[in-house]
Structure formats: structure tokens, C-alpha cells
Amino acid sequence: MQQNININTGLSDFMLIDRIVKAEKQAIHGQKTFSDSPAYLGIEALAQLGAFHVRYIRRFNCHAFLLKINHCQIPAHTKFNGEFELFGTLESRSTAAFSYTLLAKQNNIIKVKGEFLFSTVDYDHNFKKEKLKNHYQGLFSCLHNDSEKE
Amino acid sequence: MNAEILDKIKEILAVILDVEKQGITAETYIIRSLGAESIDLLEVAVSLNSEFKVNITENDIFLIRLREQITEAEEQGRDTGKYLAKTLPFLPRSRIDEILKDLDGGPVLKVKDIVCYIDRAIK
Numbered sequence: 001m002q003q004n005i006n007i008n009t010g011l012s013d014f015m016l017i018d019r020i021v022k023a024e025k026q027a028i029h030g031q032k033t034f035s036d037s038p039a040y041l042g043i044e045a046l047a048q049l050g051a052f053h054v055r056y057i058r059r060f061n062c063h064a065f066l067l068k069i070n071h072c073q074i075p076a077h078t079k080f081n082g083e084f085e086l087f088g089t090l091e092s093r094s095t096a097a098f099s100y101t102l103l104a105k106q107n108n109i110i111k112v113k114g115e116f117l118f119s120t121v122d123y124d125h126n127f128k129k130e131k132l133k134n135h136y137q138g139l140f141s142c143l144h145n146d147s148e149k150e
Numbered sequence: 151m152n153a154e155i156l157d158k159i160k161e162i163l164a165v166i167l168d169v170e171k172q173g174i175t176a177e178t179y180i181i182r183s184l185g186a187e188s189i190d191l192l193e194v195a196v197s198l199n200s201e202f203k204v205n206i207t208e209n210d211i212f213l214i215r216l217r218e219q220i221t222e223a224e225e226q227g228r229d230t231g232k233y234l235a236k237t238l239p240f241l242p243r244s245r246i247d248e249i250l251k252d253l254d255g256g257p258v259l260k261v262k263d264i265v266c267y268i269d270r271a272i273k
Contacts, residue, residue: 067189067192067193068189068193091196091200092196092197092199092200093196093199094192094195094196094198094199094205094206094207094208095195095205095206095207095208095209096192096195096208097192097193097195097196097208098196099196099197099200117192117193117196119189119192
């Protein structure tokens, strides 16, 4: 019997990157405008940016997910408002694991910074290639093309 | 065995697995004795890449496909030791023989296996 489960995140959507400004072999740069958002969404935005970069360098041929965050600095009791620049640098990697320094800056001041560890798995019956590859490749292209037009 | 490589690997394992470096030797079992889980091994892999600047393939360095490879050798009617010497070329033959006698005890991966992998990758 199929059952639907509704989860209310309190967000209108869960894409926390507005633009991918630049994507290179070792680094990625994105942007996000927050509106009265709790600071932990800054961490989520960085996690999304890092996972996008892992997919990008693996040519969207596998599923990527966040494994662990180390040494993350985040301001206490602060709401995020306005435009943030998001930066990711691939520090080291293996076949299946990718370690990044990811940070969010506003007005050139670092607001969140951490070491993020991602891993990949091959597409299978749980992570369906036909669905996930098209979804993330299309989304990446849309976010990246959008910034190239400006 | 390369003492410098061993020392750096011990440091990495101690930090990631939150254990005393002094308690780790070349003969320590990484999964069986130190309790490393798959997520820990992924973290070890990127730390090794960062420290030694060599490509790390988890399937090889952590002997992840070892039992599959043994089955493959048996199914193909091949000598298991020789087959593993080909699939895991960084391990000395004496270590492969040791592993084959140790399979019933659980995961066989030892610190010295990682040292052998890194030593070969650097060369």
C-alpha cells in the first residue's frame, strides 16, 4: 500500500542557491539572497553548493550527498538578510569522497565557514539515474546559465 | 616498512577515529580493533590524499572487494593467492598469505596495508 507523507519544512522551496557564478575543476562560486533566514540555512546553502560541485566534476554520473561537517563557524542568534557570496574549494578527494572548504560572505565578511565532506554513490534502484541525473544537470545548467547572461 | 609514512597514517587514524596514536601500530586492525566505519574510511581517504598527494581508490586501499575477489578466483578455478597478488599489487605476497589465513576473524585490513598502498603510490 502506497502512503504519502507530507513534510513541512517551513520554506517555500528548498533550493538555497540563486546563481552559480563560476564552476571550475577545483572551485565553485554561487550567490544567494536570504530574507530573514535562520543562520543554519547558510550551512544548508553551502552544502547544496558543494554537492553541486561534486556532481559537476563527476559529470552528473553519480549521486552526491553530504557526509559530515567539521569545524563550522556560524554566528549565534543572527538572521541572514541580503545577498551572500558562496565559495567552495575542493581541498582533497579520493574516488568516492570529496573534502571542501565552503564559506559564505556578505560585504566581504565571512559569516559561515566550514569543512564539508561529501561522498558519491552510483545510481541504482534507490537513486534513479533517469530522474536524478536530468534533475541536477538541468538545475545546474539553469543556475549557471542564468548568471552567464548577466 | 616506511616509518615516516606509518607515522603520518597513525596520526590521521588517531584524529579521525578519536583514539590514542600510541595505541596504533602497523599490525593494528583498522575495522576489527579500532572500530572504523565506512564513513570514517571515506574521511581517512581524503586525508591521505591531502597528506600524500596521491590518488586514493577506496576499493583497493581498504580491501573493500577482497572477499568478492576471492570468490571470483574460486569460481574461475584460479589460485587465490596469485589472483589477489594481481588485483592488490601493492601488497607483498607474504601479506596476502597472511590475509588468507585470517579471513574467519573478520575484516582483515591492517594499518600496514595502507602503508604499503601509499608507499607504492608515491614511488
